[in-house]
Amino acid sequence: MNLLTRIATILSFLGHYPAYILAYIIETLIVIIFATVVVAGMVYFFRKYMARVQMRIGPNRVGKFGILQVMADGLKLIQKESIMPQGRDDLPYKVAPLIIFIALIMGFIFIPYGPLAWLGTLTVTHSDVSLVILFALIAIMPIGELLSGIVSNNKYAVLGSLRGVAKDVSFEVPMMLSVLAIVMMASARNASPLDLNGIVQAQNIPFAILEPLGFFVFLISMAARASYSPFDMGESDSELVTGNTTEYSGLRFGMFYLGLFGTIFLGSMILSTLYLGGYNGPFVNYVGFIWLLIKTLVIVVISLTIWLSMPRVRIDKFVSFGWKYLLPISFINLVLTGFLVLGGIS
Amino acid sequence: MESDLTHKYIELNMGPQHPSTHGVLRLKLTLDGETVKKVEPVIGYLHRNAEKICELDFYCDALIYFDRMDYVGAMNMEVGYLEAAEKLLNIEPPERVKWIRVIMAELNRIASHLVWAGAFGLDLGMLTPFFYVFEEREKVLNLFTEICGSRQETNYMSIGGVYQDFNDKIIYRIKEFLDEFPKKLEEIYNLFVKNDVFISRTKNIGILEPEVALSYGVTGPMLRASGVPYDVRKDEPYLVYDKVNFTVPISRKKDVLARFIVRFEEMRQSVKIVKQALEKLPDGPYFNPKARKSLMIRLRGEGDVFARTESTKGEFGVYIVGDGSVKPYRVHVRSPAFKNLSVLPYLSRDVLIADMVAISGSIDLVFGEVDR
Amino acid sequence: MIEVKEVEEPKRIPILGSIGGMYTVFKHLFQKPVTVQYPEEKENQGDRFRFRIYLSTDDCVGCTLCEQVCPNLTITMVSLDKENPRNKRKIYPSVNFGTCTVCRNCEEICPTDAIYLKDVFETARTKNSFFYSPTDLEKNEDEVRR
Numbered sequence: 001m002n003l004l005t006r007i008a009t010i011l012s013f014l015g016h017y018p019a020y021i022l023a024y025i026i027e028t029l030i031v032i033i034f035a036t037v038v039v040a041g042m043v044y045f046f047r048k049y050m051a052r053v054q055m056r057i058g059p060n061r062v063g064k065f066g067i068l069q070v071m072a073d074g075l076k077l078i079q080k081e082s083i084m085p086q087g088r089d090d091l092p093y094k095v096a097p098l099i100i101f102i103a104l105i106m107g108f109i110f111i112p113y114g115p116l117a118w119l120g121t122l123t124v125t126h127s128d129v130s131l132v133i134l135f136a137l138i139a140i141m142p143i144g145e146l147l148s149g150i151v152s153n154n155k156y157a158v159l160g161s162l163r164g165v166a167k168d169v170s171f172e173v174p175m176m177l178s179v180l181a182i183v184m185m186a187s188a189r190n191a192s193p194l195d196l197n198g199i200v201q202a203q204n205i206p207f208a209i210l211e212p213l214g215f216f217v218f219l220i221s222m223a224a225r226a227s228y229s230p231f232d233m234g235e236s237d238s239e240l241v242t243g244n245t246t247e248y249s250g251l252r253f254g255m256f257y258l259g260l261f262g263t264i265f266l267g268s269m270i271l272s273t274l275y276l277g278g279y280n281g282p283f284v285n286y287v288g289f290i291w292l293l294i295k296t297l298v299i300v301v302i303s304l305t306i307w308l309s310m311p312r313v314r315i316d317k318f319v320s321f322g323w324k325y326l327l328p329i330s331f332i333n334l335v336l337t338g339f340l341v342l343g344g345i346s
Numbered sequence: 347m348e349s350d351l352t353h354k355y356i357e358l359n360m361g362p363q364h365p366s367t368h369g370v371l372r373l374k375l376t377l378d379g380e381t382v383k384k385v386e387p388v389i390g391y392l393h394r395n396a397e398k399i400c401e402l403d404f405y406c407d408a409l410i411y412f413d414r415m416d417y418v419g420a421m422n423m424e425v426g427y428l429e430a431a432e433k434l435l436n437i438e439p440p441e442r443v444k445w446i447r448v449i450m451a452e453l454n455r456i457a458s459h460l461v462w463a464g465a466f467g468l469d470l471g472m473l474t475p476f477f478y479v480f481e482e483r484e485k486v487l488n489l490f491t492e493i494c495g496s497r498q499e500t501n502y503m504s505i506g507g508v509y510q511d512f513n514d515k516i517i518y519r520i521k522e523f524l525d526e527f528p529k530k531l532e533e534i535y536n537l538f539v540k541n542d543v544f545i546s547r548t549k550n551i552g553i554l555e556p557e558v559a560l561s562y563g564v565t566g567p568m569l570r571a572s573g574v575p576y577d578v579r580k581d582e583p584y585l586v587y588d589k590v591n592f593t594v595p596i597s598r599k600k601d602v603l604a605r606f607i608v609r610f611e612e613m614r615q616s617v618k619i620v621k622q623a624l625e626k627l628p629d630g631p632y633f634n635p636k637a638r639k640s641l642m643i644r645l646r647g648e649g650d651v652f653a654r655t656e657s658t659k660g661e662f663g664v665y666i667v668g669d670g671s672v673k674p675y676r677v678h679v680r681s682p683a684f685k686n687l688s689v690l691p692y693l694s695r696d697v698l699i700a701d702m703v704a705i706s707g708s709i710d711l712v713f714g715e716v717d718r
Numbered sequence: 719m720i721e722v723k724e725v726e727e728p729k730r731i732p733i734l735g736s737i738g739g740m741y742t743v744f745k746h747l748f749q750k751p752v753t754v755q756y757p758e759e760k761e762n763q764g765d766r767f768r769f770r771i772y773l774s775t776d777d778c779v780g781c782t783l784c785e786q787v788c789p790n791l792t793i794t795m796v797s798l799d800k801e802n803p804r805n806k807r808k809i810y811p812s813v814n815f816g817t818c819t820v821c822r823n824c825e826e827i828c829p830t831d832a833i834y835l836k837d838v839f840e841t842a843r844t845k846n847s848f849f850y851s852p853t854d855l856e857k858n859e860d861e862v863r864r
Contacts, residue, residue: 495822540736
């Protein structure tokens with residue numbers, strides 16, 4: 001039983017096919033709402049966590065414990081005038097934040113959320129290649145970053161997007177190689193290794209234990225993808241003002257901002273799905289979704305701690321780190337995984 | 347040549363409003379991609395004419411303008427001015443006052459270096475240590491509130507004395523602070539130097555050869571990090587620095603990391619100095635009766651004096667000419683941050699922007715002092 | 719001879735050092751925040767903290783010493799019609815708090831202790847209303863017209 005059939009059964013008075021189509025739409029909407037809420041919650045959590053780690057209090061004026069602060073900030077950003085630079089390339093300038101935001105929200109659709117009590121499995125997409133689609137969506141996001149930098153007619157923004165692209169190029173190959181190792185491992189146990197759901201089910205031992213090297217590479221890649229502190233070359237807060245988002249204001253800036261925090265959450269979710277066994281855990285049929293959230297939260301806390309305690313890596317050092325260390329490590333990981341699979345780990 | 351540069355390279359203005367230029371420094375960069383080809387610092391955005399204003403006021407009033415020069419290390423500025431002014435006016439402060447001034451100057455050196463470390467971390471993108479150092483600095487400033495009545499621009503010292511005397515409560519609180527502080531300092535220190543990324547950002551960056559440093563007039567921790575053991579506190583002791591036992595930290599690595607480590611070692615030495623000073627603090631009056639309060643505006647000086655002290659940034663020199671009236675004829679300041687800034691174009695040739703930011707952060711610029 | 723200590727670069731283990739730093743940062747999560755929520759809670763300012771200038775017009779002799787010693791023309795003497803046998807010229811100091819640097823020179827030099835500072839610091843004003851006449855300086859902060 002899954003959420004889709006639950007909704008379809010409730011809507012069964014419409015007939016078989018209309019009920020299922022409507023159920024699909026409703027489920028997708030639920031996930032999109034979930035994603036938006038989670039991203040907003042992520043912003044609040046970040047601000048509160050950062051404040052407490054830095055011995056401050058954090059937002060506490062709007063609502064109880066400042067919970068409504070994110071909403072207040074959002075309203076402020078919406079009603080603010082969006083100041084646009086002269087000499088910009090208008091269409092890409094306006095499309096860039098949308099690309100990042102939409103790709104991010106769509107990424108949430110492909111995560112296997114796992115079962116939750118009466119609702120059943122919450123997974124929306126039952127595609128056999130959801131892994132591929134997910135990483136394709138993630139690969140779209142750098143385009144927004146690149147566009148926002150080069151079209152906003154600002155030298156800081158150009159330098160920021162140059163750095164961003166150099167960063168993206170250097171970590172994506174190792175990232176995909178470590179994902180390939182996951183697929184190899186899953187294929188030894190499961191018929192559909194490209195399906196995220198299948199990968200989760202194949203993990204009676206979490207893959208992080210079987211491939212610690214891959215876990216390390218993927219953690220760094222996800223940090224670089226979300227571009228927070230050790231790898232925030234695109235933004236380079238203290239050197240290039242705010243890098244590629246320098247010329248954005250109002251809601252468009254808000255989209256970049258939400259995109260950053262959403263990517264941290266999405267990356268943590270993918271990481272816990274691929275390496276920490278996703279929704280697997282005791283009483284999986286009742287609280288699988290909760291397990292996924294707990295694992296994600298742990299990864300988020302680790303990510304934020306990295307963010308808050310590390311200085312920025314210099315871009316040339318990161319590029320050489322990506323090609324000289326991450327790539328060989330991910331190859332070694334691939335070979336080791338091959339041995340494990342041949343050795344009959346399943 | 348000039349037009350050639352503009353066509354081939356990107357010209358970029360960093361500052362005066364930019365997150366990494368401390369205060370209001372403006373840097374005109376000529377970039378080849380990410381590489382900095384030329385840096386031209388532009389100063390003067392915080393020029394307040396302090397030297398000229400000092401000529402218009404009594405000797406006792408000039409102190410508040412010195413407070414506002416290096417506003418993170420105000421006590422050292424006061425010491426520097428009073429060294430010169432007391433020499434000119436022929437007023438010798440009592441022994442107890444000298445020890446009190448040493449304590450205040452060294453506490454402020456700790457505060458100033460802490461602020462520098464936090465700001466330097468922010469330059470490199472480290473968000474959190476900034477708050478830890480500011481919490482420690484806040485403790486120093488609370489001590490100052492207890493002692494002087496105000497936090498930063500204290501106007502604590504006066505000609506021939508100090509504003510109010512130390513009492514048992516103050517001495518107890520300073521000792522309490524000194525007991526806790528070294529542990530916290532090590533924690534903050536490890537947060538920086540044990541971090542691989544921090545090391546990779548600072549090691550072998552901005553190498554400053556000692557010959558170059560001397561020819562540019564660089565002083566203070568920057569010079570000592572280049573391996574030259576020059577410290578006015580040792581070379582030409584003022585106040586009672588010859589009676590306390592401390593060492594001058596130097597490093598032969600010459601890079602940004604060396605400057606960082608030297609500054610932290612200086613803080614440890616400052617703790618040592620304050621501890622000794624608290625033990626040796628003699629009894630006695632806290633002002634010279636020749637400069638008592640009702641005579642504040644009647645002090646006359648003639649001749650010219652130059653006095654140099656070791657401020658938090660380097661060698662701080664004050665030159666005063668008196669013409670026999672109650673106001674100085676001329677006041678000139680040799681500000682260490684200004685001289686240290688002059689070496690920035692040399693250091694940041696053919697480095698990346700990120701390194702340029704690290705180098706300009708390592709100089710410890712306070713713009714109240716550079717522009718005066 | 720100068721005592722010189724050559725500082726060494728610290729020994730560190732790659733990656734583990736960074737993780738130690740992360741742990742230090744994480745540890746602070748459980749410490750009490752140091753923020754003072756200003757309008758609701760107020761920090762203890764210490765015994766010697768001074769900010770607001772007060773004037774006792776009964777004691778003031780109008781000697782203009784405070785005006786002379788004031789470094790940046792914060793204090794100017796104004797005439798005030800008040801019976802005071804010691805103040806024949808009937809001039810009293812007025813203070814522009816917009817420029818006051820709290821150097822406390824006026825308090826120190828005053829021969830009759832007529833001008834003194836107190837630890838009242840909440841003197842927020844709208845622009846151009848920092849000027850306190852001698853009668854304002856006598857009153858408490860909440861009695862002065864805004």
